[in-house]
Each structure stands twice: as structure tokens, then as C-alpha cells.
Amino acid sequence: MIAGRVLNVLRTAAAAAAALVMAGPGAAQGFGQPKAPVFGEVDTGHLVADLVPEKASIAPGETIHVALRQRIDKGWHTYWRNPGDSGEATQIKWTLPAGWRADDIVWPAPDRQPTGPLMNYGYSGEVLLPVALTAPADATPGQTVELTAAVAFLVCEEICVPEDAVLGLRLPVAATPGGPHPQFGKTVAAALAAAPKPAPLTAVFAREGEALKLAVAGAPLAGADFADAYFFPFDGTAIDHAKPQAIERGPQGLTLTLTPGYGFQSPTPPAGLAGVLSLADGRAFEITAQAGALPAEAAGLGPPPARAPPAGGGGELGLIAAVGFALLGGLILNLMPCVFPVLAMKAAGLARHAHERREAQRQGLAFLAGVLATFLALAGLLIALKEAGAVAGWGFQLQSPPVVAALSLLMLAVALNLSGVFEVGTSLQGAGSGLASQRGMAGAFFTGALAVVVAAPCTAPFMAPALGWALTQSAASALVVFLGLGLGFALPFVLVAFVPGLLTRLPRPGPWMVGFRKLLAFPMYGAAAWLAWVLTVQAGDMALARLFAAAVALALAGWMAGVAQRRQAQGGRPVLAGSAAGMLAAGALAAAVWPGYQPASAAAAPASAADIPYEAYSPERLASVRAEGRAVFVNFTAAWCITCKVNERTALSTAEVADAFRRTGTVYLKADWTLKDEIIAAELARHGRAGVPLYLVYGRGSQDGVILPQILTGKTVVEALEAAAAG
Amino acid sequence: MIPLTRRLVLAACAATLTAPAAAVAAPAIGQPAPVFRAVDADGRTRSLDEFKGKTVVLEWHNGGCPYVQKYYNAGAMQSLQRQATADGVVWLTLVSSGPGTQGHLTPAEAKSWKAANKAGSTALLLDPDGKVGKAYDARTTPHMYVVDKTGRLVYMGGIDDKPAADPASLKGAKNYVAAALADLKAGRAVATPVTRPYGCSVKYKG
Numbered sequence: 001m002i003a004g005r006v007l008n009v010l011r012t013a014a015a016a017a018a019a020l021v022m023a024g025p026g027a028a029q030g031f032g033q034p035k036a037p038v039f040g041e042v043d044t045g046h047l048v049a050d051l052v053p054e055k056a057s058i059a060p061g062e063t064i065h066v067a068l069r070q071r072i073d074k075g076w077h078t079y080w081r082n083p084g085d086s087g088e089a090t091q092i093k094w095t096l097p098a099g100w101r102a103d104d105i106v107w108p109a110p111d112r113q114p115t116g117p118l119m120n121y122g123y124s125g126e127v128l129l130p131v132a133l134t135a136p137a138d139a140t141p142g143q144t145v146e147l148t149a150a151v152a153f154l155v156c157e158e159i160c161v162p163e164d165a166v167l168g169l170r171l172p173v174a175a176t177p178g179g180p181h182p183q184f185g186k187t188v189a190a191a192l193a194a195a196p197k198p199a200p201l202t203a204v205f206a207r208e209g210e211a212l213k214l215a216v217a218g219a220p221l222a223g224a225d226f227a228d229a230y231f232f233p234f235d236g237t238a239i240d241h242a243k244p245q246a247i248e249r250g251p252q253g254l255t256l257t258l259t260p261g262y263g264f265q266s267p268t269p270p271a272g273l274a275g276v277l278s279l280a281d282g283r284a285f286e287i288t289a290q291a292g293a294l295p296a297e298a299a300g301l302g303p304p305p306a307r308a309p310p311a312g313g314g315g316e317l318g319l320i321a322a323v324g325f326a327l328l329g330g331l332i333l334n335l336m337p338c339v340f341p342v343l344a345m346k347a348a349g350l351a352r353h354a355h356e357r358r359e360a361q362r363q364g365l366a367f368l369a370g371v372l373a374t375f376l377a378l379a380g381l382l383i384a385l386k387e388a389g390a391v392a393g394w395g396f397q398l399q400s401p402p403v404v405a406a407l408s409l410l411m412l413a414v415a416l417n418l419s420g421v422f423e424v425g426t427s428l429q430g431a432g433s434g435l436a437s438q439r440g441m442a443g444a445f446f447t448g449a450l451a452v453v454v455a456a457p458c459t460a461p462f463m464a465p466a467l468g469w470a471l472t473q474s475a476a477s478a479l480v481v482f483l484g485l486g487l488g489f490a491l492p493f494v495l496v497a498f499v500p501g502l503l504t505r506l507p508r509p510g511p512w513m514v515g516f517r518k519l520l521a522f523p524m525y526g527a528a529a530w531l532a533w534v535l536t537v538q539a540g541d542m543a544l545a546r547l548f549a550a551a552v553a554l555a556l557a558g559w560m561a562g563v564a565q566r567r568q569a570q571g572g573r574p575v576l577a578g579s580a581a582g583m584l585a586a587g588a589l590a591a592a593v594w595p596g597y598q599p600a601s602a603a604a605a606p607a608s609a610a611d612i613p614y615e616a617y618s619p620e621r622l623a624s625v626r627a628e629g630r631a632v633f634v635n636f637t638a639a640w641c642i643t644c645k646v647n648e649r650t651a652l653s654t655a656e657v658a659d660a661f662r663r664t665g666t667v668y669l670k671a672d673w674t675l676k677d678e679i680i681a682a683e684l685a686r687h688g689r690a691g692v693p694l695y696l697v698y699g700r701g702s703q704d705g706v707i708l709p710q711i712l713t714g715k716t717v718v719e720a721l722e723a724a725a726a727g
Numbered sequence: 728m729i730p731l732t733r734r735l736v737l738a739a740c741a742a743t744l745t746a747p748a749a750a751v752a753a754p755a756i757g758q759p760a761p762v763f764r765a766v767d768a769d770g771r772t773r774s775l776d777e778f779k780g781k782t783v784v785l786e787w788h789n790g791g792c793p794y795v796q797k798y799y800n801a802g803a804m805q806s807l808q809r810q811a812t813a814d815g816v817v818w819l820t821l822v823s824s825g826p827g828t829q830g831h832l833t834p835a836e837a838k839s840w841k842a843a844n845k846a847g848s849t850a851l852l853l854d855p856d857g858k859v860g861k862a863y864d865a866r867t868t869p870h871m872y873v874v875d876k877t878g879r880l881v882y883m884g885g886i887d888d889k890p891a892a893d894p895a896s897l898k899g900a901k902n903y904v905a906a907a908l909a910d911l912k913a914g915r916a917v918a919t920p921v922t923r924p925y926g927c928s929v930k931y932k933g
Contacts, residue, residue, distance in 0.1 A: 085866040086928035088890060116931040118866050154793075154892060159829045160927045162793050162892040236923040262884065262921045265756050 037148045037168030044163035046155040047072040051147070051167045052128070052184035054192075057174035061137040065106070066169060067128040067188050068092055068151055076157045077124040080110035082234055082275075084120035084241045088154040088162075090129060095148040099136030102147075106130045106195045109276055109284035110232060119241035120156075121232055128191035141175040196276040196284035201253070203289035205273045212239065212260040214289055215298035216277055217253030225281055226254045227304040233275035237263030248623070249304050252297035302619030319477050323484035330488020364497025366441040368490040370448025375486035376479060378452065383475050400676075401539045401597035404640070405547050407453065408531035409554050409592055413585075414450075415524035416555060418517050422562035422581075448490065537639035538674055539597035550592035557584035612658045617671035619679060622698075629700055631666040631724035633717075636684060636694040639674040644693040651712035660718040664725035666697075699724040754863055754883065756920045760874040761862040765821065765852040768837035773850055778817045780876055782911055784904060786820045786848065787860065787929060789830030789868035790840060793892035794926035798869065799844055803897055808847030811908055818848040823860030825932025830868065831855060857931040867926035873907045873917070882907040884922030 041050040047070045054065040068090070070078055079087040094102040107129065110121040133147070152164040180189065201218035214231055226249050233239050243259035263270045273289040416422065528551070536544045560581035564574035615621060617634055625632050635652070637644040651657065661668060671680045673692050684694055687707060695712065696705035697720045708720055754761055760783075764774040775783065786804075789795055798804035808818045822837070824830035832840060837851045854860055863872060863883075873882035887900035907917045 086924075086926055088892060088925065115928050116933070117861065118928045120928065152893065156927070158930065159791060160793060160892075236925075237921070262923065266919075266921045 035150075035166045037146070037166045039168040039170060042165040042167060044153075044155075044165050046076045046157075046161060046163060047078065047153075049151060049165050049167060051149060051169040052188060053169060053171060053181050054130070054185055054188040055178050056181045056185075057172045057178040058133070058135045058139075059174050059177045060135055060139040060141065062177050063132050063134040065130040065188055065192060066102075066133050066147065066171075067130040067184075067191060068105075068149065068167070069126065069128050069187075070123070070153070071126045072124055072155065073157075075124075076155050077111075077113055077120070077122045078127070078153045078155055079120065079122040080232065081105070081107045082121060082232065082236045083154075084113070084122070084236070085118035086115075087120050087122065087156060087160070090151065090153040092129070092131065093150045093152075094131075095150070097145050099138065100145070100147070101134045103132040103134075106132070106192060108191060108194060109196050109278045112230065114242070117242060121241070128188060130188055130191050130195070135173060139173045141173050144170050144172045146170055194282065194284070196278070196286045198287075199285045201277075201285055201287055202295060203273070203277075203287040204292040204294055205289040206291060206294055207260070207264075210259075212258040212264070212273075213255055213294055214258055214273060215250075215253065215255040215294040216285075216287055216289070217250065217295045217298040219252070220283075220285070221253040222251065224254075224279055224283075225304065226279065228280040229254055229256070229304075230278050231256050231258065231275055232278065233261075233273065235263060235270060235274070237261050237266070238270055238273055238275070247303055248299045249301035250296070250298040251301065253295070255294060255299040300620070302623040319480065322477075322481050326481045326484035327488035327491075330485040331491060333485075333489050334492055360497045362441055363444040364494045366444035367448040368487075368494050370445035371452055371490040372448075372483060372486040373445075374449040374452040375482045375489075379479055379482035383478055401535055401543060402593040404531050404535045404538065405543070405550070405592040405597075406589060408528050408535065408547060409550060409589055410450070411524050411528035411531060412551055412554055413558060415521045415528060416558040418521035418524060420514075420518060420562075421555075421558045423565055452486070452489065534640045534674070535597075543597050547592055550588040553588035553591070554585055557581045557588060560584065612652065612661050612668055614668040614670045617669040617680070619683070622669060625667045625669070626698055631664060631700050631721065632669060632696075632698040632705075633661070633666050633721065633724075634669045634671060634694075634696040634698070634705070636671045636673060636680060636689075636692045636696075638672065638692050641673075641692045647693060647695075647710075647712040651714050651717055654714040657714050657717050657721075660721045664721045666721050666724060697721065697724045699726075754872075754880050756880055756883065758880060759878050760872070760880040761859075763859040763862060765854050765859055766834065767850045767852050768832075768834050768841055770834050773819075773852060775874070775878075779878060781815065781817045782876055782908065783817045783819060783874040784811055784908070785863065785872040785874070786818065787863075787865045787868050787870040788820045788822050788851075789824055789927055789930060790832070790844075791829040792868045792927035795830075795868050797892055797894050797897065798886065799846075801894055801897055804869075805845055805847045807902065807905060810905075812847060812849060814908070814912060816908060820846065820848040820851045821854055821859060821865070822851065823854040823857045823865060824930040825857060826855055828930035828932070829927075830930055855932065857929070860929050860931065865924075865929050867924040868929060869926055870924040870929070871904045873904060873911070875911060881911065881917045882920050883924075884919075885924045885926075888922070890923070890925035 041048050050069050052067050052069050058064050072078060079089050081089045083089055096102060110123060113120040113122055147169045149167045151167060154160050154162050199220045201216050203216045205214045226247050229247050230245055239261045240259035246257040248255045276284050277287050278284040532547055535547055560577050564577035564581060567574040622632060673680045687694060693710055695708035698705045708716060762775050764772055767773050811818050822830060822832050837853060841851055869886045871886050875881045884903060886904055887902045889896035889900040903919055903922055910917045
């Protein structure tokens with residue numbers, strides 16, 4: 001408190017000093033001689049201020065810009081012309097020789113600075129506030145003029161401090177207009193170029209119930225990216241600054257839903273709505289809206305896909321929490337139905353070496369390396385794709401039918417191998433235990449890689465927030481999260497390999513292993529069949545015929561390879577059979593992968609959960625249904641997403657749920673992400689997700705959807721639907 | 728599991744809370760002023776109800792804010808308070824700064840602040856959890872409200888028309904609260920019922 005009081009005294013003293021040198025508009029003459037200006041930088045306490053010219057000289061009659069530059073301390077900020085809910089705009093009062101003229105500040109588009117329940121508009125870091133300065137026609141070339149600016153600004157962090165300075169600038173008058181100032185020319189020009197400007201735009205506003213709609217349309221906005229578009233009003237009473245501005249896109253512009261401010265409670269409400277429309281691409285337009293009918297070309301396309309998740313989504317997670325989630329998610333991945341077969345394969349390998357500790361450890365590490373390398377490779381690819389502007393999400397590799405086909409064949413090959421149709425690397429047998437061990441390590445590495453590729457789409461519930469968070473962060477933190485995921489995933493095997501007690505508890509190797517291995521082939525057949533089904537959903541039944549043909553050819557190749565291996569084991573040289581098998585296998589794989597698949601027509605897609613009628617999701621459909629005042633349930637799903645399918649079978653197709661849909665009149669929209677879809681990916685990102693499933697319920701009146709858990713029960717859905725219908 | 732659940736619960740709560748919050752909304756001119764209870768500098772609980780039949784001025788306050796200091800250091804706020812209370816108006820000064828933020832006062836500190844600054848308000852009310860401030864949508868210090876004898880809000884906004892921290896700006900400023908009180912005293916409708924509040928942001932609890 002005492003320190004605070006001392007500060008207050010200091011601040012009061014500063015304010016009093018400011019009064020002497022600065023004085024408000026109209027009262028300047030009342031306070032005696034102004035303080036002598038400083039030609040250069042002034043540290044006013046929480047920022048460094050100076051005057052920087054666009055040109056090194058000025059010609060008679062010429063207009064150049066001189067900017068007040070503020071380099072603001074980290075964490076502090078100054079204010080825009082409308083400071084928002086609190087604060088005060090920077091003021092400049094010029095003292096100029098006779099005949100010279102300085103215009104108003106050319107205000108750069110501000111940043112939004114939310115503080116608690118309030119919203120401020122202002123600047124942080126470095127900001128230039130340019131002012132147009134005009135020399136009189138009779139200025140004398142060769143003379144140097146002194147320009148004085150008494151500047152005053154409120155600088156705020158948590159607390160606010162009024163600061164001020166009297167700044168001077170010496171500017172030579174030249175006979176002809178000169179070039180840009182060597183040091184500041186570019187920065188001032190850049191500030192002017194970025195400043196909001198009038199444009200050929202039509203702006204109209206209208207009261208709609210409690211809301212204030214502002215529509216802006218015109219050629220400069222055609223096809224623009226409206227994510228994060230924002231209207232900064234010049235008048236501090238026009239809108240409620242702190243309320244979110246809902247964005248609706250149109251072919252030629254956008255419509256913002258604003259909350260009217262104090263001004264609209266006045267007996268003389270504002271006749272115009274003037275301000276700055278700023279876009280995420282850096283453009284900012286000065287607009288003046290008149291009351292009227294909203295133009296149709298500024299609406300109709302729904303809200304824009306957002307780049308960053310909104311607060312309340314996955315965006316809140318910190319790095320540590322995200323890595324924690326990822327580790328946990330990785331562990332849980334081991335239990336997911338889609339990875340189980342691959343792990344079965346690994347378990348078979350481990351059982352073989354259960355009692356050779358060193359070998360088991362080496363294999364455990366190789367498995368870990370395979371898992372980590374593949375996670376990093378997938379994450380790297382995903383990040384690179386996103387950087388390149390493609391909309392990709394976790395599990396994206398299963399969105400490509402050729403990849404699904406190839407994986408299905410790979411599963412089949414592994415299954416055939418486990419069944420004993422052919423051996424991997426038998427031809428190398430007898431080449432020494434060193435090589436055999438290397439082979440085992442390569443196998444373990446490969447198993448790890450395979451497990452990750454197949455596991456990826458099984459977004460375990462724990463993984464969703466972590467991955468959603470990771471994909472919106474810098475590449476480095478994203479990679480750290482993916483590493484955490486990989487570690488969690490590989491942990492059980494590494495533990496078994498390194499904790500002696502665990503390893504010896506595994507049964508001793510023996511003839512039982514042959515049977516065990518053959519048994520484990522069946523989960524792999526199952527995986528191959530599942531992927532074949534995914535392919536059918538993606539590319540229709542013709543694709544299935546093609547895949548089955550390739551599968552039969554591959555099986556034949558496997559059998560031929562087995563024959564060749566057996567012959568070789570008896571001392572033969574089955575070059576022909578071996579190479580025929582290899583060629584056949586390569587041919588089968590090639591036929592499954594190339595040429596690409598035609599996407600299945602919507603009609604061909606199987607109608608799962610057929611007892612509840614649904615419509616295909618689109619942002620437009622969602623917007624129009626919500627505009628009708630109906631509650632909406634949106635199911636973001638994909639055929640390759642097991643969790644989604646389980647939810648649809650167990651929770652979404654029960655009689656109670658179907659009944660709840662009917663009773664509440666809720667519209668069921670399904671967003672199918674089985675194939676690549678930018679709009680759906682963007683919508684997932686908006687909710688902080690990188691993968692499916694995602695279940696959203698929009699109530700009749702509410703703005704935002706409620707996110708349901710990733711593991712659904714009929715009860716959850718019924719309750720959510722009833723809540724949505726109620727409000 | 729816990730954070731995920733918690734977030735879902737929060738999301739659900741947020742969804743259910745939006746409706747009532749929107750219904751209460753910001754206070755509106757001509758509508759009944761939100762009723763509140765708050766503890767004063769003497770530790771007594773005061774409520775808006777006890778001043779029924781009287782005109783009430785609400786002043787949002789933060790002693791560390793330069794805009795508030797502009798009025799108090801010049802004695803302008805105190806003389807406004809004295810004038811108003813002499814006319815039978817109840818003047819309540821409210822502090823919505825959260826603990827640990829600028830302007831926060833304990834009852835004891837509030838008492839000594841009142842004495843040291845010779846404040847002329849009827850009571851200094853403490854709202855450390857920001858409930859009253861949020862009910863009135865108080866954004867700045869100062870942020871002024873006038874409630875008429877029937878309990879309806881007749882003025883809300885800035886203290887005057889010179890949004891500056893500079894003490895020189897007091898000179899020639901049109902004081903909106905004085906004008907509103909004069910209108911009420913003369914039995915007129917308040918001519919300027921809404922203006923932009925200016926000053927420091929209210930330092931609500933985080």
C-alpha cells in the first residue's frame with residue numbers, strides 16, 4: 001500500500017508536469033512556455049518515443065509524413081483512437097512555424113487487448129503513428145525548420161500510467177522533393193501502406209432484435225479469407241467491445257453480428273457506424289455503414305473455417321499437459337482394436353526371445369525406435385502438409401484409398417507369414433547369429449512402424465485434445481507431443497524387455513509357439529478385412545473386386561515364395577519360383593495402388609445407423625437449420641474410425657436415441673471425413689480437434705455447440721438432445 | 728481423464744449459463760437498476776434497497792487510477808459528492824478491484840482512505856469479487872450511474888466529456904453526473920442519459 005501511495009504521488013506529479021507542458025486542446029496557451037523539445041529518443045517510463053520522418057527533407061508545398069514512434073515495454077500497451085472499454089488514445093499537439101500544417105494521426109489498425117471482461121483496442125511492441133505534414137509554398141529552401149510535438153499517452157499493463165514528452169524534429173527544406181529517409185523511409189512507408197484505407201465497399205447496418213448486423217460487400221472482399229475478421233468502431237459507444245463478433249461469409253463480403261453499445265440506448269442513436277474492418281490477411285478498410293437493408297451478397301456461406309481453435313477448445317492445453325495426455329494416449333492406443341493385431345505379431349516375436357535378455361532388450365529398443373521414427377515421420381509430414389496449406393488431420397494417411405489398399409495387402413502378407421505360408425528371411429538362415437539378430441532388430445523396427453501407421457486413426461479419447469493442441473502449435477512443440485505419444489505407445493514393450501521380472505514371467509519358448517503364432521495370424525486377417533471394408537466405403541464395390549484380385553495374387557505369391565524357400569532349404573536353387581513370387585507380389589501391390597480409385601458416390605455409401613434419418617453436413621446446411629431455430633446434432637465421423645463406428649452402433653442406433661431425435665425434432669447432420677475434406681477438417685480445427693470422432697449439439701437458441709464425450713452412451717445423447725431442445 | 732471431464736462439464740455449464748446471462752444483460756436506461764448487497768468500510772452490509780425513495784449515485788472507484796486521481800486530487804469529486812448529499816442524494820463509491828489488484832481496499836484501508844481523502848460519499852462499498860461491478864457492467868474507473876427515486880437507472884457513463892487523465896482537462900469539462908442530478912432535481916428527464924465511460928479498466932478479480 002505504501003509503495004502504491006508513493007507511486008500514486010509520483011504519478012500525480014507526472015500528471016501535473018504533463019499539465020504544464022501538454023495541456024488539453026484549447027487550453028494550451030494558458031500554461032506558459034512549453035518545455036524545450038528533445039531532438040531524439042525520450043524514455044517516458046514505459047516506452048521510448050521519437051519522431052521519425054518519411055523523407056530526409058521537404059520541398060515547399062510538399063506533403064510528407066512524420067511518425068510518432070512508440071517502442072513500448074513488453075507487457076504494456078498504448079491505445080487506438082477508440083481505446084475500447086477503458087484507456088485513452090495517444091495525443092499529439094504540434095507547434096509549427098507559421099504556414100506549416102500537420103493533419104490528424106493516420107491510425108494503424110489496432111490489436112484487440114482483452115482484459116478480464118473488458119476489451120481494449122491498442123498497440124504493443126513498436127507502433128508508428130504517422131501524421132501528414134505540409135510545408136507552405138513559400139518555405140525557403142536551404143532553411144532547417146524545427147517541428148515540436150507535445151505527445152501524451154496512457155501506457156497500461158495491469159495498471160495505467162499517463163506519460164508524455166515534448167519531441168522535436170529538425171527538417172531541412174529542399175528546393176525539390178527528395179527521396180525516402182535512409183533510416184526511417186521504409187518503416188514510415190510500410191506503416192502508411194498497412195494503415196486502413198477507404199475502399200469501394202458498401203457497408204450497411206441494421207438492428208435485428210438484440211443484435212446489430214453489419215454487412216460489408218464489394219469487389220475487394222470477393223473470395224477473401226474472413227476468419228478472424230473484426231470491426232473496430234471509431235465511436236466508443238457504438239458496440240459492446242467485449243462481445244464476440246460472429247462472422248457470416250458471403251460471396252462478395254461478410255456480415256458481422258455485433259452487440260449494440262451504450263450509444264443505442266441514447267435518445268439519439270447513432271445514424272452511422274464508422275470504423276475499421278480488419279482481415280486476417282493484414283488488410284484493413286475504413287468503412288462508414290448507413291442503416292438499411294443488408295445486402296444479400298454479404299451472407300449465406302456460413303461462418304468461416306477458423307485457423308486457431310477458440311478458447312475453451314483444445315487450445316487451452318499447455319505443452320506439459322499436452323505431452324502428458326499424449327503419453328497416456330499412447331499407452332491406451334495399445335488397447336485399441338486396430339492396433340491389436342500388429343501388437344499380437346510383436347508379442348509373438350517377444351515370446352521367442354523372452355529368455356534371451358539381451359536379444360529382447362535389443363528388440364525392445366528397435367521397436368521403440370521404429371515407433372518413434374514413424375510417429376515423427378507422420379507428424380513431420382502432417383506439419384509439412386499443413387504448412388503447405390493443405391488441410392490434413394491425424395489419421396490422414398487412411399484417407400487415401402491406395403494407402404488403405406496397400407495396408408490391407410500388407411496385413412494379409414503378415415497374416416500369411418504368421419500362418420506359415422512363407423517365411424521372412426529364411427534364405428538368410430545359417431548366415432550367423434549376428435545377422436539373424438540384426439534381422440530380428442529390423443523386424444522389430446518394422447513392427448513398430450507398422451503398428452503406428454495402423455494405430456494412428458484410432459484417435460484414443462485422450463489423444464484428441466493433445467493432438468488438436470499439437471497441430472495448432474509451432475512445429476517444435478508439435479513434434480514433442482508426437483514423441484510423447486510414441487513413447488507411451490512403445491512403453492509396455494520396452495518395459496517388458498527391460499524389467500527382468502516381467503520377462504521371465506513369460507512362458508518358456510517351445511513347440512507351443514508355432515501354434516501361438518498361427519493363432520495370431522487371425523487378428524491380422526481381421527485387420528486386412530477391416531481395411532478392405534474401409535476401402536469399399538471410400539471407393540465402392542469395384543474397388544473391393546480389385547483389392548480381392550490383388551489379395552488372391554498376393555496369397556499365390558506368398559505360397560510360391562514358401563515353396564521356393566522350402567526347396568532352397570533342401571539344397572535347391574529355386575531362382576525361377578522365387579523371382580516369379582516376387583514379381584507377382586509386386587504386381588499385386590501395384591494393381592491395388594495404381595491407378596487411383598474413384599470416390600464412391602454418396603448413394604453407394606452404406607447407411608449406418610439407418611434408423612435415424614440424417615443429412616450430409618455442410619456449414620451452410622448447419623447455418624440454415626439453426627436459423628430455423630431447430631436443435632442440431634452433428635456427428636463428425638469416418639469409416640476408418642473405429643471409435644466412431646462403435647459409438648454409432650452402440651449409442652446412436654438405439655431406440656431411445658432415435659426416439660429422442662424424433663421427440664425433440666433435432667436435425668441429425670453427419671460430417672463424413674472418410675475422404676479428405678477441407679471444410680470438415682477446418683470445422684474440427686475450430687473445435688480444437690485434429691481427428692474424429694467429434695459430437696456437437698447445438699441448442700435452439702445457443703450460440704456455440706456443446707461438445708459431447710468421445711465415448712458416447714445412449715443416455716448421454718438423449719440427455720444432450722433434451723437439453724438442446726430445452727434451450 | 729479429469730481435465731477432459733472438467734472441460735466438458737465447463738462447456739456444458741457455459742452453454743447453460745449463456746441464456747440467463749443474456750437475459751440479465753447489461754443494465755438499461757429506464758429499467759430498474761440491479762439490486763445488490765455489499766460490505767461498507769465499517770463492515771456493515773448495505774443494499775440498494777435501503778435507499779428506496781432517494782436518488783442514488785454509484786461511482787466506480789480505484790484510488791491508483793490516474794483518472795480517479797484527477798478528480799480526487801483536485802477536490803472535484805469531493806465537492807461533487809458534498810453538493811449531491813446536501814441535496815439529499817445518496818452517493819455510493821464502489822471498489823470492484825480484486826484482491827492483489829490496483830485499488831483493492833480492505834474495510835480498514837477503505838476507512839483510512841475515506842478520511843485521508845475527505846471523501847464526501849455516503850458510503851464506500853467493497854466488491855472484491857466484482858459481482859456488483861459485473862451486474863452494472865462497470866468497465867472503467869470512474870464509471871458513473873444515477874438511479875432515480877423509483878429505482879430506475881437514469882444515467883450511466885463517463886463522469887464528464889473530457890476523457891483524459893490530465894488534470895487540466897477538468898477545466899471547462901461538462902460534468903454529466905452534475906447535469907443528470909440537476910435534471911432530476913428540476914423534475915426533468917435526464918437530457919444525456921448515456922455516455923462513454925472513460926478511465927482505467929476496472930481491475931476485476933482474475
